[in-house]
Amino acid sequence: MSVDEFTITYWVRKKDNPEWTDLDSTIDFKPTHLPNNILVATRKNIKEYIIYLLHPEFGNLKITTNIEKFVKDDLFVAITRKKETFKLYLNAKPVSTFKVSDIKNEENSVGDFVLVTIDKDDLDNFKIDAGHNTVVPAKIENVFGNYYTFFFWNLNQRAVFDKDKIFTK
Structure with missing residues (x-):
């Protein structure tokens, strides 16, 4: 798995995160290292779901999406990267497409x-x-x-x- 082309998939389970369905909640999920040494850290911040992808070859990337309509149930997340383009899928539906330059985390704030x-x-x-x-x-x-x-x-x-x-x- 290279850092220029990869796919990440995982579930956010309501039973493991009871506060997931509370639109006013903030949850920091445990960061995970992938086989290609990319660190994936995620957080629910009220109605936003934030995905951080960290690696020395590309720095700090931050994908933010509104999840208001997804917090009622479990959430299946998929992220793909092909060269300079990232695609985010929630519950198997395409949500966003980003260029690496669009998601460089240069404006850092508390919680990042x-x-x-x-x-x-x-x-x-x-x-x-x-x-x-x-x-x-x-x-x-x-x-x-x-x-x-x-x-x-x-x-x-x-x-x-x-x-x-x-x-x-």
Whole structure:
């Protein structure tokens, strides 16, 4: 599975997420790594369903769609990518088509999932050789001007960095 062409499918089950049917609810679903190392993080934010696709080769992509008519029951989600085009299907119906440039997540806000560039000594118990860096997934928890509080859920750590640490491609 390459990062330029792939298909992702999954279910959002009402029985596993009872608040799914509440139009005023916000749910952060557990992020998942795909075999091609794409990280998929999703969130229901009131009437919107937001899908984050994160990978060092393409950066932070964010697909947002209205789900008001889909929250009564389980939801089947399918996303396809062929080169520069993404297609989103909900319950087997085509909902949206996007170009990569349309969904680059450049306007970040609280709740967004992003890749953050980490250098030596940026995080506790996270070893990187001097002169090297890596990208680590995080959720934005707070924004104070140009400074963001990031939660690195895999490390159970929070850190405040300048917004320039958000990885862009």
